[in-house]
Amino acid sequence: MRLVEWWRVGRRSVRVRLTALYSGLFVVTGAFLLAMIYALTSSTAGPTVMAGTPGAGSMLMTEKLADQRADVLGGLLLWSGVGLGIMAAVSLLLGWVVAGRVLSPLRTMSHRVRHLSEDNLHERLAVAGPSDELKDLADTFDGLLARLETAFKAQRLFVANASHELRTPLTFERTLIEVSLADPEPTVESLQDTHRRLLANSQHQERLIEALLMLARSQRGIEARRPVDLAALAKEVTVPQGDVRVDANLAPATVSGDPRLLERLVANLVDNAVRHNLPGGWVDVRTGTPDGWPTLCVVNSGPVIRPDQIAELVQPFRRLDGRRRTRDGHGLGLSIVAAITAAHGGRLTACPIPGGGLRVDVTLQPTR
Numbered sequence: 001m002r003l004v005e006w007w008r009v010g011r012r013s014v015r016v017r018l019t020a021l022y023s024g025l026f027v028v029t030g031a032f033l034l035a036m037i038y039a040l041t042s043s044t045a046g047p048t049v050m051a052g053t054p055g056a057g058s059m060l061m062t063e064k065l066a067d068q069r070a071d072v073l074g075g076l077l078l079w080s081g082v083g084l085g086i087m088a089a090v091s092l093l094l095g096w097v098v099a100g101r102v103l104s105p106l107r108t109m110s111h112r113v114r115h116l117s118e119d120n121l122h123e124r125l126a127v128a129g130p131s132d133e134l135k136d137l138a139d140t141f142d143g144l145l146a147r148l149e150t151a152f153k154a155q156r157l158f159v160a161n162a163s164h165e166l167r168t169p170l171t172f173e174r175t176l177i178e179v180s181l182a183d184p185e186p187t188v189e190s191l192q193d194t195h196r197r198l199l200a201n202s203q204h205q206e207r208l209i210e211a212l213l214m215l216a217r218s219q220r221g222i223e224a225r226r227p228v229d230l231a232a233l234a235k236e237v238t239v240p241q242g243d244v245r246v247d248a249n250l251a252p253a254t255v256s257g258d259p260r261l262l263e264r265l266v267a268n269l270v271d272n273a274v275r276h277n278l279p280g281g282w283v284d285v286r287t288g289t290p291d292g293w294p295t296l297c298v299v300n301s302g303p304v305i306r307p308d309q310i311a312e313l314v315q316p317f318r319r320l321d322g323r324r325r326t327r328d329g330h331g332l333g334l335s336i337v338a339a340i341t342a343a344h345g346g347r348l349t350a351c352p353i354p355g356g357g358l359r360v361d362v363t364l365q366p367t368r
Contacts, residue, residue, distance in 0.1 A: 022095030121149040169205040253287040253294035255364040273300035305352040
C-alpha cells in the first residue's frame with residue numbers, strides 16, 4: 001500500500017517526472033550508442049590466414065579466431081549492458097539532485113506564497129538570479145501581488161468614502177428632527193417645511209446609495225453602458241452658488257458609461273470647486289471633444305496649491321496640510337471622482353493654477 005501511495009504521489013511530483021525524464025533520455029541515448037558500437041564491431045572483416053599456411057591448419061586457425069571473436073563480442077555486449085545499468089542508476093541519482101536544484105526556487109516561492117494574506121500583501125518574492133523562466137514567473141507574481149495590494153487598498157478606501165459620504169445626510173436629518181421637536185409651538189407650515197427638507201435629503205441620500213453601490217459593482221467593470229452627454233449633466237449643476245460665479249462653456253461630449261455615476265462625477269467636481277474657493281471667486285466649467293475624446297474641464301480660483309500637494313487631493317479625509325478634514329464638504333475631495341473615472345476607463349489629471357486655484361480634466365471614452 002505504501003508503495004502504491006508513493007507511486008500515486010510521485011506521479012504528481014514534477015521532481016519525479018523530471019528525474020524519470022533525465023534518466024530515460026540517458027538510457028535511450030546510451031543504448032543507442034552501444035548498439036552502434038556493437039554493430040560496427042560485429043561488421044568488421046573476419047579473421048584472415050597468411051598465404052602458404054597448410055589447408056587443415058588454416059581452417060583450424062580460422063575457427064579459433066571466429067570463436068575468439070564471438071567471445072569478445074559477447075563480452076562486449078555483456079559488460080556494456082552492465083555498464084549501462086550502473087550508469088542508469090547513477091543517472092537516476094544525478095537526475096534527482098539536478099531536478100531538486102532546478103525546482104528549488106519554485107519551492108521557495110511556494111513557501112512564501114503559502115504564507116501571504118491580506119495583511120502582508122506588501123511582501124514580494126524578489127527572486128534573485130539570472131533572467132530565466134523562473135525569475136520571469138516570480139516577477140509576474142510580484143506584479144500580481146502589487147495589483148492585489150492596490151485592489152485591497154482601493155476597497156478599504158471605498159468603504160471609508162462611502163461611510164463618510166453617508167454620515168453627512170444622516171446628521172442633517174437628525175438635526176432637522178431635533179429642531180422640529182424642540183419647537184414649543186410648531187405650526188403646520190414649519191412641520192411641512194421640515195418634511196419637505198427631509199424628503200429632499202432622503203431622495204438625495206437614496207441616489208447617493210445607489211450610485212455608491214453601482215460604484216462598488218463597477219470594480220468588476222460597468223456591465224450596462226449608455227450614451228451620456230457630459231454637457232447635459234454639467235448644465236444641471238452650473239448655477240450660481242452664493243458669491244461664487246459659475247461660468248459654463250458646454251459643447252456636446254457624449255461618453256459611454258453609467259448615467260448616475262457620471263452625474264455624481266460632474267456634481268462632485270463642481271461642488272468641490274465651489275467649496276474650496278475664495279469669496280467672490282469663480283468657477284469655469286467646460287466640456288468638449290478635443291482629439292475625439294470627451295473631456296470635462298473644471299477650473300476654479302482658490303488658495304495657492306503647490307505641485308507636490310496634488311496627490312493629497314485624491315486622498316479621502318485629508319486636507320492639504322495633511323490633517324483630517326473636519327469641515328467644509330464631504331471630506332472626499334476628488335477621491336470619488338477618481339474612482340468613477342477609473343471605473344469608466346478614463347484619465348483624471350489635476351494641476352495647480354499660478355496665483356491660486358486648481359484645474360481638473362477628466363477624459364473619458366467616447367461612445368462606440
